[in-house]
Amino acid sequence: MGTTQSGIHGGRLSPSDYERNFSDLHPRLDDHEALVAADRCYFCHDAPCMTACPTTIDIPMFIRQISTGNPIGSAKTIFDQNILGGMCARVCPTETLCEEACVRNTAEHRPVEIGRLQRYATDVAIAGNHQFYARAERTGKAVAVVGAGPAGLACAHRLAVMGHDVVILEAREKSGGLNEYGIATYKAVDDFAQREVDYVLSVGGIEVKHGVKLGRDFTLADLTANFDAVFLGMGLAGVNGLGVEGEHLPGVVDAVDFIARLRQAKDKAEVPVGRRVVVIGGGMTAIDAAVQAKLLGAEEVTICYRRGKEHMNASPFEQDLAASKGVMIRHWLQPKRVIARDGHVAGIEVEYTELVDGRLAGTGETGVLAADQIFKAIGQTFEASGLGALSITGGRIAVDAEGRTSVPGIWAGGDCVKAGEDLTVTSVAQGRDAAESIHRALAAAVQPAAAVA
Amino acid sequence: MADLRNDFVGIKSPNPFWLASAPPTDKAYNVERAFKAGWGGVVWKTLGEEGPPVVNVNGPRYGAIWGADRRLLGLNNIELITDRDLYVNLREMKQVKMNWPDRALVASIMVPCEEESWKAILPLVEETGADGIELNFGCPHGMSERGMGAAVGQVPEYIEMVVRWCKQYTRMPVITKLTPNITDIRKPARAAKAGGTDAVSLINTINSIVSVDLDNFAPNPTVGGKGTHGGYCGPAVKPIALNMVAEIARDPETYGLPISGIGGITTWRDAAEFMALGAGNVQVCTAAMTYGFKIVQEMITGLSNWMDAKGHRTLDDIVARAVPNVTDWQYLNLNYIAKARIDQDACIKCGRCHIACEDTSHQAITQFVDGVRHFEVMEDECVGCNLCVNVCPVENCITMVGLEAGTLDQRTGKPVDPTYANWTTHPNNPMARQAAE
Numbered sequence: 073m074g075t076t077q078s079g080i081h082g083g084r085l086s087p088s089d090y091e092r093n094f095s096d097l098h099p100r101l102d103d104h105e106a107l108v109a110a111d112r113c114y115f116c117h118d119a120p121c122m123t124a125c126p127t128t129i130d131i132p133m134f135i136r137q138i139s140t141g142n143p144i145g146s147a148k149t150i151f152d153q154n155i156l157g158g159m160c161a162r163v164c165p166t167e168t169l170c171e172e173a174c175v176r177n178t179a180e181h182r183p184v185e186i187g188r189l190q191r192y193a194t195d196v197a198i199a200g201n202h203q204f205y206a207r208a209e210r211t212g213k214a215v216a217v218v219g220a221g222p223a224g225l226a227c228a229h230r231l232a233v234m235g236h237d238v239v240i241l242e243a244r245e246k247s248g249g250l251n252e253y254g255i256a257t258y259k260a261v262d263d264f265a266q267r268e269v270d271y272v273l274s275v276g277g278i279e280v281k282h283g284v285k286l287g288r289d290f291t292l293a294d295l296t297a298n299f300d301a302v303f304l305g306m307g308l309a310g311v312n313g314l315g316v317e318g319e320h321l322p323g324v325v326d327a328v329d330f331i332a333r334l335r336q337a338k339d340k341a342e343v344p345v346g347r348r349v350v351v352i353g354g355g356m357t358a359i360d361a362a363v364q365a366k367l368l369g370a371e372e373v374t375i376c377y378r379r380g381k382e383h384m385n386a387s388p389f390e391q392d393l394a395a396s397k398g399v400m401i402r403h404w405l406q407p408k409r410v411i412a413r414d415g416h417v418a419g420i421e422v423e424y425t426e427l428v429d430g431r432l433a434g435t436g437e438t439g440v441l442a443a444d445q446i447f448k449a450i451g452q453t454f455e456a457s458g459l460g461a462l463s464i465t466g467g468r469i470a471v472d473a474e475g476r477t478s479v480p481g482i483w484a485g486g487d488c489v490k491a492g493e494d495l496t497v498t499s500v501a502q503g504r505d506a507a508e509s510i511h512r513a514l515a516a517a518v519q520p521a522a523a524v525a
Numbered sequence: 526m527a528d529l530r531n532d533f534v535g536i537k538s539p540n541p542f543w544l545a546s547a548p549p550t551d552k553a554y555n556v557e558r559a560f561k562a563g564w565g566g567v568v569w570k571t572l573g574e575e576g577p578p579v580v581n582v583n584g585p586r587y588g589a590i591w592g593a594d595r596r597l598l599g600l601n602n603i604e605l606i607t608d609r610d611l612y613v614n615l616r617e618m619k620q621v622k623m624n625w626p627d628r629a630l631v632a633s634i635m636v637p638c639e640e641e642s643w644k645a646i647l648p649l650v651e652e653t654g655a656d657g658i659e660l661n662f663g664c665p666h667g668m669s670e671r672g673m674g675a676a677v678g679q680v681p682e683y684i685e686m687v688v689r690w691c692k693q694y695t696r697m698p699v700i701t702k703l704t705p706n707i708t709d710i711r712k713p714a715r716a717a718k719a720g721g722t723d724a725v726s727l728i729n730t731i732n733s734i735v736s737v738d739l740d741n742f743a744p745n746p747t748v749g750g751k752g753t754h755g756g757y758c759g760p761a762v763k764p765i766a767l768n769m770v771a772e773i774a775r776d777p778e779t780y781g782l783p784i785s786g787i788g789g790i791t792t793w794r795d796a797a798e799f800m801a802l803g804a805g806n807v808q809v810c811t812a813a814m815t816y817g818f819k820i821v822q823e824m825i826t827g828l829s830n831w832m833d834a835k836g837h838r839t840l841d842d843i844v845a846r847a848v849p850n851v852t853d854w855q856y857l858n859l860n861y862i863a864k865a866r867i868d869q870d871a872c873i874k875c876g877r878c879h880i881a882c883e884d885t886s887h888q889a890i891t892q893f894v895d896g897v898r899h900f901e902v903m904e905d906e907c908v909g910c911n912l913c914v915n916v917c918p919v920e921n922c923i924t925m926v927g928l929e930a931g932t933l934d935q936r937t938g939k940p941v942d943p944t945y946a947n948w949t950t951h952p953n954n955p956m957a958r959q960a961a962e
Contacts, residue, residue: 111593114918117876118892178873179919 075347075371079416080323080445082344084369090340093367097258097393098162098188106192109185110139112176120173121186126492126501127154131170135189147197148204150190154504155229156222158198158268159251160497161191162259165356167389169497198271205275208235213514216241216299218286221249222496223486224305225272226503227510232277234511239299240278243285247273249307250487251496253332256360257340258367287458296481300517301510304469304477304484305503308494310453314352318410319448323417327351327361327449334364346445348372350420352407353449355385361447362399373399374441378406378425378432408438410446419443454488466490475506483510527832528839529825531565531629533806534698534723534783536656538565538629541840542796542824545787545808546570546633546659546702549818551607553617557624562818563825566629568726568808571606571661572614574636574646579605579668585746588735588755597815599761601735603746603753605667606635611649619653630654631700635661635673638683640690647695657698660687660722662713663729665706665756675729678704681716688720700785703727703769705762710769711776718779725773726785726808728766730756759811763789767802774803774848791820793827800840801847855949860942862934863909863925865889865902871922874898878913878923886912905935 075084085093101109113135121131130149137146150157164170166187174183197204213236217224220242228238246252248265255265273280284290286306295302311326313319323346330343337343345368351358354377366373375394377384380403384391394401404425411419419442423434454468463470463478468490475483485502492498531541543566544550544559551570559567573579581604590599607614622630632655636642650658661668662678669675677683684701691699701717703710705728714725732754736745744752766788773779786804790796791812799807812820837843867878867890879900882890889906890913891899902913914923928934930943950957 108594114875114877116874117880118898119876120874120898175873175875 075369078347078444080344080346082368083341084345085341087341089369094257094261094340096261097256098191100195101185101188101192106138106143106189109189110135113139113184114175116175120175121170121184124169124173125153126169126495126497127157127160127504128501129153129157129190131186131190134193135184135186138189138193143193143196144200144202146193147202150194151197151204154497154500155226155272156251156268156496156500157190158194158271159222159255159260159265160500161187161194162264163251163255164495164497165387165389168387198267201271201274203274205229205233207232207275207277210237210277211235211514211518213237213300214239214298215301215303215510216295217303217305218295219243219249219305219307219486219488220247220269220280220282221305221307221486221499222251223488223499223503223506224249224303225269226500227303227305227483227485227507228278228503229272229275230504230507231510232275234507236277236300236511236514238278240280241284241286241290241295242280242282245282247280247282249305253335254307254328254357255335256331256364257334258364260335291458292460292462292482296479300481300514302482303475303503303506303510304459304482304488305486305499306454306488308452308487309455311448312451312453314407314410314448314450316407316409318412318417321410321412321417322415323444324410324446324448327353327357327447328452330447331357331360331364334368340368343368345370346417346443348441348443349374349445349447350441350443351375351447351449352420353377353447353451354379354383355449355451356387356390357452358447358449359386359390359394359399361449363394363397365445365447366397366399370445374443375399375401376405376407376420376422376441377401377403379427380404406432406434408434411440417443417446420446452487474509475502476509481513527829527837529829529832531806531840533629533785534657534700536566536629536631536698537627538806539627540565540821540825541800541806541828542821543567543629543631543785543806543808544813545810546661547810547814548604549810549813552609552614553621556617556621556630559813559818559821560621560625560628563821564628564818565806566631566656568631568633568659569614569618569655571633571635571664572611572646572650573606574642575611575649578608578610581605581608582748584748588745589759590735590761597811598759599733599735599757600759600811600814601733601746601755601757602730603666603748603755606633606661606664611646615649615653618650618655622654622656629656631657631659633659633661633702635664635668638672638677638687643687643690644694647691647697651695651697655697657700657723658691658695659700659702659726660691661702661729662687663702663704663727665704665730665732666754675704675706678702678713678729679707681712684713685716685720688717688722692721698723700724700726702729702787704729705765705769705788706732710772711779714773714776714779714782718782722782724783724785724805725779726787727773728762728769728788730758731762731765733757758789759815760789760791760795763791763795767798770799770804771802771848771851774845775851793824793831796824797828797831797843798847800844802851803845803848805840805844856947858945858947859951860944860946862928862941864904864907864928865909865911865913865923866926867900867902867913867923868921869901871919872900873919873922874900875918876900877916877918881912881916886910907936 115132134146134149170186171183217240247269251265349365349370351362405422408423409421424437469484483506486499529540546568550567586604632650664674701722734744786799787808796807879890917923
């Protein structure tokens with residue numbers, strides 16, 4: 073088949089090319105590499121990396137534990153703050169979080185490899201199935217968690233450890249949320265998302281029901297009636313449209329669906345990709361789609377972003393990754409019209425843009441990019457259905473600092489709330505903190521009886 | 526170009542860097558390689574008396590401790606003196622000396638503490654053309670159990686006696702190698718001098734257990750489930766060696782006695798420090814065993830460039846230059862006041878100075894200033910202890926600045942006294958001598 077066959081096809085590459093292209097982006101450090109990397113940590117006091125981490129992992133401590141040959145202790149330090157520390161080590165934009173804050177940058181412009189060290193320690197613990205948490209005595213309280221993504225899993229785990237019984241209600245066939253469906257394949261190889269879910273659930277006390285969706289299969293009222301507390305941890309189900317002519321032609325695809333399909337494909341050759349691919353957008357999703365299109369054998373992949381490089385949501389690291397894989401990133405271009413030939417996508421007309429008085433405007437100058445396939449990656453939206461009286465702000469569920477919604481007994485976290493960045497690690501922090509808040513609320517409810525006794 | 530030629534008790538070498546008596550100098554093959562690499566001299570690995578040679582263990586002989594990036598900081602060994610036949614060694618020494626007439630070749634010797642033993646071996650060594658002998662009174666393991674090595678070095682009377690025999694039975698210069706495994710290094714040095722030694726060399730290795738194998742609960746290196754104490758050397762022992770060299774250099778009874786400095790010398794700077802404290806030359810082992818013989822080229826060029834930069838022409842310009850500045854604590858100037866200063870441009874904000882000072886010292890470094898993470902010395906709390914300087918990971922970021930006389934010491938609220946005053950006259954000292962009325 074090859075890379076130059078026009079149209080959208082699978083099997084463009086040899087099996088060994090697929091194997092190589094979708095192998096681990098950053099393989100785990102071996103023991104020696106981990107020791108060398110760990111030696112560079114200064115064990116800062118009140119470390120800036122720790123402050124920069126949304127889950128506030130004690131990074132100097134976990135690295136010191138690696139350097140003293142104690143990776144198991146290191147993993148526990150990580151999991152105490154972030155039970156999904158394994159996936160976060162793979163997908164966190166560390167270059168804009170912990171590693172950006174590393175004091176080594178000041179003197180050497182090269183931070184300690186915190187992300188890779190975190191992966192080392194968590195991999196050792198998960199591979200050995202080291203369990204660090206025993207459930208507290210059962211409280212008799214039951215909590216419903218909607219969504220088995222990072223927020224829901226983190227919340228459920230913390231609640232289970234504290235002795236509550238948890239039921240997770242997940243709309244899709246597998247748990248993990250974006251970890252399972254939304255992460256580029258080469259960042260989470262060897263079915264890591266499912267292995268991590270299994271590891272998290274092995275604490276016990278958590279039942280997961282798949283294929284049940286809020287608003288379709290059950291209502292919020294069902295949950296509040298049957299559980300002592302509810303945590304909403306849904307993701308963003310909606311995808312923004314381009315709003316241009318030809319958007320619904322065959323060959324125009326949501327980037328998130330492409331990424332999910334690729335993740336679920338046992339054989340990557342089964343995933344068809346165009347010869348010439350244009351990705352519209354400037355975030356992580358655009359990069360993940362573009363890079364993987366290239367890795368599937370597309371001859372030409374172009375990202376079109378309507379603003380400048382400095383405005384892209386994708387980190388510089390991700391942009392460099394895309395460039396290194398041969399993806400062309402073009403700025404100041406917005407889609408104008410999808411061009412069809414024989415009922416299929418043949419190209420896209422784009423218009424140059426500029427900032428006029430701080431507002432984006434088309435310059436009137438247009439051009440055409442040939443394309444067999446177009447990926448839409450211009451943002452996802454929260455579909456607020458079945459939420460009844462819950463307050464919504466900015467299109468997402470409104471919560472306070474502890475994750476409490478406007479309705480007593482209902483908490484929320486993750487991408488469905490408007491707080492913090494839409495990152496896995498942020499979702500974990502919100503799920504965990506909501507669990508603590510739920511626990512305090514449930515404990516307060518039983519306190520009078522205890523006080524009398 | 527600085528002149529690095531060395532004349533140590535009449536033994537000449539093109540530079541002051543000798544290899545110490547140890548595995549690197551056990552045979553001609555190694556010594557030839559060392560001389561090709563540029564070493565100024567060697568002290569051949571210790572010869573024993575004629576007859577069946579000693580045997581070594583056939584398991585591990587070394588243990589170590591490491592710093593960051595597994596950089597070797599301290600090495601310990603349980604190897605004994607040469608386990609090769611005496612005559613093989615003598616033959617090779619003679620050949621090597623013939624091949625390298627401009628290099629120093631000194632024979633280390635350890636035989637039983639009997640006059641006949643020394644009398645027997647000395648002519649054999651002299652016949653090789655060796656430039657001198659070094660008496661191994663230092664080896665702390667194995668041989669000491671047999672009444673040799675440190676067993677001699679720990680008894681000043683024995684040292685004096687053996688040195689006297691050696692001076693009697695050979696014309697070669699005698700260097701007496703001292704063990705650090707004693708309480709006062711001046712005593713063996715004085716004894717060696719009394720016996721007529723031409724020089725002392727120090728330190729030999731330090732009694733040590735380098736680590737414990739926690740799987741088998743046995744000291745490392747573990748030989749068949751058991752371990753024993755070994756001799757410790759390498760960068761970690763340098764401070765101990767420097768002090769002992771200085772003690773001998775400034776002792777009125779041994780003042781001027783030539784010293785060959787040994788103990789953790791790894792760089793030209795280490796060598797210069799030993800020489801500044803009174804060593805006429807230096808001997809190196811662990812650094813060569815860690816990195817190979819090539820390091821001598823760094824030592825030669827480093828020492829030479831530093832001497833050029835400072836205007837020192839010959840080694841005599843630097844040897845013992847720091848000795849007058851080594852004194853007893855009681856004579857340190859208590860009116861000298863220094864404060865730490867943090868270079869904010871160099872600071873990487875790791876916070877280690879703060880936490881070290883806050884947790885373990887004088888609470889004199891800020892963590893926040895106006896709500897911003899900022900590390901700055903509070904001069905009204907700083908006692909000038911230098912801990913922050915030593916824990917800071919960035920060189921020259923924190924420095925100690927001496928206060929000019931007359932400036933206000935914010936900690937005491939008093940101006941800095943320009944006069945020199947030490948503990949001997951301090952009012953808090955019950956032994957302070959009162960000035961005559």
